[in-house]
Amino acid sequence: MKHSILPLTFRMLHFLSTVKEATVDLLMQELRTEYGTEKQFRKPNVSNILVSMKENGLIEDAKAELDQDGELCISYSISEEGTRLLNKYLPKSWKAQQAMAR
Amino acid sequence: MIGQVYRNDAVTIRMKQDKVQSRFAKMGSAFGLISGMTFAVNSIILGIALAREPFTLGSGAIFVAPLVAAAMNDSMTALWLLIYNIWKGNFKELVRSLKTTPGRMVCVAAILGGPVAMGCYLLGIQFCGSAYTMPISALCPVVGAILARIFMKQKMSTRVGIGMLICIVGTALISFTPPEGNFPHFYLGLLFAFGSALGWGAEGALATFGMSMVNPDVAITIREITSGLASTLIVVPLISGIGMYGELLKTPATLLVVAAAGLAGAISFLTWYKANAMIGVASGMALNITYSLWGLVFAFFVTGVSLSTNLVIGAVAVTLGAMLVVVNPLEVFKKKGEA
Numbered sequence A: 001m002k003h004s005i006l007p008l009t010f011r012m013l014h015f016l017s018t019v020k021e022a023t024v025d026l027l028m029q030e031l032r033t034e035y036g037t038e039k040q041f042r043k044p045n046v047s048n049i050l051v052s053m054k055e056n057g058l059i060e061d062a063k064a065e066l067d068q069d070g071e072l073c074i075s076y077s078i079s080e081e082g083t084r085l086l087n088k089y090l091p092k093s094w095k096a097q098q099a100m101a102r
Numbered sequence B: 001m002i003g004q005v006y007r008n009d010a011v012t013i014r015m016k017q018d019k020v021q022s023r024f025a026k027m028g029s030a031f032g033l034i035s036g037m038t039f040a041v042n043s044i045i046l047g048i049a050l051a052r053e054p055f056t057l058g059s060g061a062i063f064v065a066p067l068v069a070a071a072m073n074d075s076m077t078a079l080w081l082l083i084y085n086i087w088k089g090n091f092k093e094l095v096r097s098l099k100t101t102p103g104r105m106v107c108v109a110a111i112l113g114g115p116v117a118m119g120c121y122l123l124g125i126q127f128c129g130s131a132y133t134m135p136i137s138a139l140c141p142v143v144g145a146i147l148a149r150i151f152m153k154q155k156m157s158t159r160v161g162i163g164m165l166i167c168i169v170g171t172a173l174i175s176f177t178p179p180e181g182n183f184p185h186f187y188l189g190l191l192f193a194f195g196s197a198l199g200w201g202a203e204g205a206l207a208t209f210g211m212s213m214v215n216p217d218v219a220i221t222i223r224e225i226t227s228g229l230a231s232t233l234i235v236v237p238l239i240s241g242i243g244m245y246g247e248l249l250k251t252p253a254t255l256l257v258v259a260a261a262g263l264a265g266a267i268s269f270l271t272w273y274k275a276n277a278m279i280g281v282a283s284g285m286a287l288n289i290t291y292s293l294w295g296l297v298f299a300f301f302v303t304g305v306s307l308s309t310n311l312v313i314g315a316v317a318v319t320l321g322a323m324l325v326v327v328n329p330l331e332v333f334k335k336k337g338e339a
Helices: A008-018 A024-035 A043-055 A080-089 A092-101 B010-050 B061-087 B091-098 B101-128 B130-137 B140-151 B158-175 B186-211 B216-238 B242-249 B252-279 B281-288 B291-303 B309-326 B329-338
Strands: A059-066 A072-078
Touching (some): A008 A024, A008 A072, A043 A059, A043 B252, A059 B010, A080 B101, B010 B061, B010 B101, B010 B281, B010 B291, B061 B091, B061 B101, B061 B216, B061 B252, B091 B101, B091 B216, B101 B130, B101 B216, B130 B158, B130 B186, B140 B186, B140 B309, B186 B252, B216 B252, B242 B252, B252 B281
């Protein structure tokens, strides 16, 4: 079923509802085909959106580790509140697709 | 990448996490503070514009001028924000957001915060002066807390109750002092100032719902476009302000002043929504309402308004009370102690 493109923040929350947890790199890799050409789709911005969503209780830290270069690498997972909001506001076409995926 | 991790020192991780968090919180707080300062600047520049032609022309101008100014201010702010978003490459995101329920909720919030609250606010400034309107309108977090209690079933703590009481006492202190300038409709102005607190409080509560899934830069632009359009297309014709609006368009000098106010407004709204998204709506609102203090400071230095002791004590009380409503000082100190 064809559906409209979601706002980036919305789509990021949606993506996190389809996986157990994800780092910013994994999330960007998965959403690159949809938002890759856009100016907003840069790592610092996407990272900021994730921290913001965490501040507002939509997602949680699942795991925090250091990578090879000693850089902090956080995996996020969707929270109960995030799931509730997503179920309430996700457009119908997206819900249908989600149901089919299940 | 998770698979490439080779060293996992818990202390280092915790330190790095705290550093990221604290940098983010500091940036959010700075945005909140900037939003307060620039909102005061916006009000003062609008006050200057209201003292110029065509706002001073005609006998009915006293009722029409503030609302025409509000409509133009919102439209100018929307224009600045639209330019900013196009520059940031957010235009597509704007259209996308409007198609979602959270995006549309921001539109409803906009009507309450824009034409309703901003109209009341400017009528307040016109009737009782900005030094009085600003502190009273700063009651909006209190209204927000009450609405959240009624509609979102959020519990109100003792701290919130005490904060609200301080706000009310502070507002009474401000309201009971008649102004020294020439304000024949002083008490009507106070009523409008309260109206603005009501509108903004309702906007805050509703926008909180919608904003969590829409980019704050985009959300505030949707808000300002809706508010600018509603003010211009509904409010201005309703108050027979089309004539004055037309005159304003033909008076480039005043239009330029309103455009400058709109720029300050754009920075203020942008940083306010950014702060809300970064440090939470409660803390964002607390820092935003410091505009009543900045307003007094700027009014004192720029327009030379005389400040009574009551006014100053009242303004400080309203600000402190409203901050107590939205921020738990114990938690702030605890966080500082942990850092």
